[in-house]
Amino acid sequence: MPILPVGNDRLRAAVNTHGAELWSVQTGNGAEWLWQGDATWWSGRAPILFPIVGRTFNNAISVDGKRYPMGIHGFCRQADFSVVEAQKDSVRLRLSDSPATREQYPFAFRLDLVFAVEGDSVVNRAEVHNPGSKPMPFSFGFHPAFNWPVPGGGGEQHWLMLDEPEEPPTTRLGKDLMTAPETEPSLFRAGRYPPQPADFERDALILDGMRSRAISFGVDGGPRVDVTFADLPTLGLWQKPGAPYICIEPWHGATPYVGGSDDIAQRPGNVWLEPGATRSFTMTLIPHPAG
Numbered sequence: 001m002p003i004l005p006v007g008n009d010r011l012r013a014a015v016n017t018h019g020a021e022l023w024s025v026q027t028g029n030g031a032e033w034l035w036q037g038d039a040t041w042w043s044g045r046a047p048i049l050f051p052i053v054g055r056t057f058n059n060a061i062s063v064d065g066k067r068y069p070m071g072i073h074g075f076c077r078q079a080d081f082s083v084v085e086a087q088k089d090s091v092r093l094r095l096s097d098s099p100a101t102r103e104q105y106p107f108a109f110r111l112d113l114v115f116a117v118e119g120d121s122v123v124n125r126a127e128v129h130n131p132g133s134k135p136m137p138f139s140f141g142f143h144p145a146f147n148w149p150v151p152g153g154g155g156e157q158h159w160l161m162l163d164e165p166e167e168p169p170t171t172r173l174g175k176d177l178m179t180a181p182e183t184e185p186s187l188f189r190a191g192r193y194p195p196q197p198a199d200f201e202r203d204a205l206i207l208d209g210m211r212s213r214a215i216s217f218g219v220d221g222g223p224r225v226d227v228t229f230a231d232l233p234t235l236g237l238w239q240k241p242g243a244p245y246i247c248i249e250p251w252h253g254a255t256p257y258v259g260g261s262d263d264i265a266q267r268p269g270n271v272w273l274e275p276g277a278t279r280s281f282t283m284t285l286i287p288h289p290a291g
Contacts, residue, residue, distance in 0.1 A: 004083070004091045007117045011287070020081045020093045020113040022046035022144060025122055025285060031151035033225055033287045034144065035245035042145070042240055048113060048126070049073040049141035051105050053269070054255030055177055057262040061105075067262070068104050073143070075104055081113065090116035108132030122285040130273040137270045139253020141232070142283045145245040152223040152290030159220050160237065160248075162191040162212040171206040178258045179206070179268065197241040204238040206254065215248060218288070226286040234269060250283050 002017045014024040023045060025034040037043045052061065052074045061070045079101075081093035095101075095111045110129040115122065130136040148158060162168075167186035174180035187193045187205065191212070199205065215235065218224025229235070229250030236249035253269040260266065273279055 002083075004086055006087075006089055006091055006115055008089060008119075011117050011120055011122065013115065013117055013122050015091055015093070015115045017081050017083060017093060019077045019079060020048050020095070021077070022115065022122070022124065025287065027151070027287050027289045029289060031287075031289060033146055033151060033285075035147055041243040041245070044077070044143065044145065046142065046144035047073065048076040049139070049143055049249075049251065049253075050076045050111060050126075050128070051107075051109070051138040051140075052264070052267065053139040053141040053251045053253035054179070057176075057178075057256065057260075060262060061264045061267075062262045063106055063264055066106075068106065070104050073141070075101065076111070084112065089118070090114065107134075107136045107138075109136060109138070120286060124283045124285070126281045127278055128271075128273060128280070129278045130275055133275050135275070136273045137264050137267070138273065139251070139267060139270055140281055141236070141249055141251035141253065142229075142281075143236075143247055143249045144227070144283075144285065145239075145247045146217055146225055148217075148239070148244050148246050150218045150223045150225060151287075153219050156219040156222060157194055158218060159216075160188075160193045160195055160246075161216040161220075161224075162188065162210065163214040163216075164210070164212040165191040166211055167191075168207045168210045168212075171208060173203045173255065174258045176258070177203065177255070178260065179255045181257050195237070195239075195246060197239070197243075200237075200239050200241045204236045204249075207235040207237070208233065208254075210235065217246060217248060223290040224288050226284075226288070228284040228286075229282075231281050232283070250281075252281060
């Protein structure tokens with residue numbers, strides 16, 4: 001389980017080749033912004049979601065009428081990525097299809113994850129390539145968890161703040177933890193929302209159709225972390241109620257609707273990638289320390 005460091009004198013990060021998972025984000029003062037995993041609550045830190053986002057019916061998907069085993073968020077979390085390139089300030093990791101992946105997802109693919117520290121930002125870029133001969137349906141998502149409170153946030157009120165003063169409706173999970181077909185009134189007021197543990201007792205909050213392409217988490221006028229997601233249209237917000245972290249998850253794709261199909265071709269928000277094509281997705285994390 002090699003851990004690869006990347007960084008500069010202002011910002012340091014680390015990446016685990018198992019799962020291509022962001023493992024640490026520390027500012028120059030040594031403060032840790034990324035949740036460090038604790039099985040008491042949740043052992044993840046920032047898993048990669050591919051080739052699906054969310055849950056499946058009975059832990060399986062179907063492709064052309066044939067069923068394949070597939071757990072929540074796909075198989076990347078359990079996969080060992082190869083190191084394509086490692087420099088002081090960036091690394092590139094790769095996962096390609098194999099007999100093991102094709103038992104779950106019968107498509108040829110190449111998934112590269114690039115992690116780069118650029119100035120005061122950690123840039124995460126995913127590149128999905130279809131080397132096969134037929135169109136490839138997939139979903140993709142990032143799933144970073146941030147310490148709550150943020151470093152230097154103490155007992156201060158924390159806010160989620162969109163970069164547009166909007167009030168996007170909320171989608172929740174319904175029967176069997178599938179996506180509910182109806183939306184609920186927004187928890188945001190003019191782009192701001194103070195998250196409460198009780199809001200997560202029905203699992204994630206899902207925001208779709210937003211104008212915003214960035215969200216901040218932290219203390220109003222104090223320390224915060226910015227998350228940008230220019231090419232990912234859906235945002236999941238999640239924690240185990242009362243846990244000392246919050247997940248801010250940019251997605252392209254989601255769990256099927258209540259009463260929907262297990263066919264991967266019908267999953268909400270799917271991307272269809274033509275043979276020989278590549279699709280990229282980028283998330284940028286920008287910590288702003290206190291003071």
